[in-house]
Amino acid sequence: MATSAAYDLAYFDNRSSIVALEPNKKARHASQKKSKLQSFVNGLAKALLGFIILAIILSFIVVRVKLTEMNSTLNSLNDELGILQSENVRLNSELANIASEDKIEEYAHKNGLQEVEFNQIEYFTVDGGDKIEKSDANDGLLGYLGIHIGGDS
Numbered sequence: 001m002a003t004s005a006a007y008d009l010a011y012f013d014n015r016s017s018i019v020a021l022e023p024n025k026k027a028r029h030a031s032q033k034k035s036k037l038q039s040f041v042n043g044l045a046k047a048l049l050g051f052i053i054l055a056i057i058l059s060f061i062v063v064r065v066k067l068t069e070m071n072s073t074l075n076s077l078n079d080e081l082g083i084l085q086s087e088n089v090r091l092n093s094e095l096a097n098i099a100s101e102d103k104i105e106e107y108a109h110k111n112g113l114q115e116v117e118f119n120q121i122e123y124f125t126v127d128g129g130d131k132i133e134k135s136d137a138n139d140g141l142l143g144y145l146g147i148h149i150g151g152d153s
Contacts, residue, residue: 023031097103
């Protein structure tokens with residue numbers, strides 16, 4: 001039985017007979033609710049991200065302002081340090097000028113002081129070397145307490 005037959009495939013195509021069903025109200029409502037929730041979460045995430053970016057930018061601005069203020073303070077303090085160091089040098093040179101030997105001699109002569117002359121110096125000697133004198137043991141606190149140190153009792 002060898003027959004050749006042509007088949008019409010249109011009879012076997014069931015696509016035209018398939019009808020798309022509409023989702024029921026509960027599924028559609030759940031889908032809409034999920035969509036609204038997702039859009040709210042996306043909006044909230046975008047707002048939070050914007051807030052974080054704004055906070056970072058503001059913190060950079062604040063740090064730059066503080067850095068500028070600190071640099072300004074540092075520069076003014078360095079200027080003041082230079083002024084004070086030059087004042088220190090001036091005062092030290094003035095002190096050295098006031099305390100010089102010439103100025104001291106001038107001040108002494110002005111106030112009636114004179115240099116020592118050779119005949120004003122006298123030397124004296126002590127004969128007998130080192131001597132220790134002992135006071136009476138009955139004197140003072142030790143004598144009052146009756147304590148004798150060395151010597152005859």
